[in-house]
Amino acid sequence: MTETRVIVPLSGGLDSAVVAALAAAAGAEVIAISYRYGQRNQRELEAAEAIARKLGVGEHYVIDVALSSWGGSRLFAGADDSASSYYVPGRNSVFAAIALSLAESRGADAIHLGFTAADRQYPDATAEYLTVLRSLAALTTATEGRPDGIAIDAPLIAMDKLSIVQRAIELQVPVAETWSCYAGGVDQCGCCDACRIRDLSLIRAGVPDLATEPGRAAYADGAERATDNLWRFLLRD
Ligand SMILES: [Zn+2]
Numbered sequence: 677m678t679e680t681r682v683i684v685p686l687s688g689g690l691d692s693a694v695v696a697a698l699a700a701a702a703g704a705e706v707i708a709i710s711y712r713y714g715q716r717n718q719r720e721l722e723a724a725e726a727i728a729r730k731l732g733v734g735e736h737y738v739i740d741v742a743l744s745s746w747g748g749s750r751l752f753a754g755a756d757d758s759a760s761s762y763y764v765p766g767r768n769s770v771f772a773a774i775a776l777s778l779a780e781s782r783g784a785d786a787i788h789l790g791f792t793a794a795d796r797q798y799p800d801a802t803a804e805y806l807t808v809l810r811s812l813a814a815l816t817t818a819t820e821g822r823p824d825g826i827a828i829d830a831p832l833i834a835m836d837k838l839s840i841v842q843r844a845i846e847l848q849v850p851v852a853e854t855w856s857c858y859a860g861g862v863d864q865c866g867c868c869d870a871c872r873i874r875d876l877s878l879i880r881a882g883v884p885d886l887a888t889e890p891g892r893a894a895y896a897d898g899a900e901r902a903t904d905n906l907w908r909f910l911l912r913d
Contacts, residue, residue, distance in 0.1 A: 679785040679827065681705045683775050686727055686736070688720030690854045690874065691832055692790035693727045694840055697847040698831055699788055700731055708736040709778055711771055713764070714744020716753045716860045723855035730850040737778065741770060751858065762858060762869075768800035772809055772828075779826045780817050786827035787813070793836050794873070806830055837877040851878070851886050866890030 682704040684696040699706050710724040721738060728736040744752040749764040768789075775787045795801035806828065814825035832840055844851050856874045857864035864871050866888030875891025878884060884892055 679704050681707065681782065681784040681786075683707050683709060683779045683782070683784045683787045684733075685771055685775055685787075685789065686710050686724040686733075687790065688723030688727065688855045689790070689870075690844060690849070690851060690856060691792050691840055692724075693731070693849050693851075693854050694844050694847065695788045695790045695831060696727070696731055696733065697844070697849045700733075701847060704785075706731070706733045707778065707782055707784060708733045709775055710736070710738045711774070712738060712740045713767065714742050714752050716751055716755070717855070717857065719857075719862075720855040723853055726853040727850060730853060735782075739774060741774065743767060743770065753860070763798055766800070768798075768805070772812075776813060776817065776826065784826060785822075786829060789828065789830040790832060791830040792832045792840060793834055795833075803833060806833065837873050838880050841874075841877040841881040841883075845881060845883060851883070864888050866894075 679699070679702070682699040684692060684699060684706050686692045686696060686708045687710065696706050696708060708724070708728045710721055712718070712721060724738070725736065743764060743766070747755065749755060749762060751762045751764055772787070772789070778784070779787050789806075791801040791806070796803075799805065810828045813828050817825040835843070841851075855864065856870040858868040858870050859865040866872070866875060867890055871888055871891060872894070875887040876895050878887040879892070879895045887895070
């Protein structure tokens with residue numbers, strides 16, 4: 677079945693922007709949703725709005741879900757050292773449930789998520805998780821006119837960051853509008869894990885102008901740092 681109306685959760689980052697551009701390129705009407713969940717940097721929500729505008733998304737919802745109320749992640753504003761990870765407990769399950777509500781209400785055929793190969797380090801962004809989510813969606817959203825329920829897809833789940841950047845360039849995604857940084861600054865810091873993997877991928881994809889200044893300085897020759905295993909982990913297939 678051709679998907680005519682697709683829900684895309686837009687985080688403000690590159691991955692979900694590519695997911696939205698792919699759905700639009702396939703001829704679907706994209707409805708975007710973003711979540712204000714207490715993340716450290718509200719800048720990513722401004723990025724989500726700019727991306728939606730540039731991609732011609734007609735409907736974009738920004739929903740408040742204060743997951744930061746009970747803490748548990750370094751990603752939250754004001755997080756202390758007791759939270760060791762950027763993983764946000766239960767976030768993707770909460771977001772998926774809200775996206776299902778939107779999809780059902782607006783008669784969408786599918787939800788397209790921005791999971792990538794690098795996200796498989798998180799329990800709620802794996803292929804197994806996607807399978808369970810599909811079962812949930814099938815069970816809860818099947819109707820007479822839609823016997824299989826709302827489809828759940830993650831078109832980037834097997835792609836590394838470099839491939840995603842290359843796809844973004846092909847699809848003319850407004851990469852400069854996207855926001856990946858974990859830090860709380862006015863500009864992307866170029867030093868956190870998210871910035872570094874993004875910068876290295878942009879440089880390798882031949883668009884160094886889109887990288888941050890610290891990123892360009894660190895990876896001007898496209899080389900990864902021999903001492904750092906992060907890049908190998910995130911760039912592998
Ligand atoms: Zn950063």
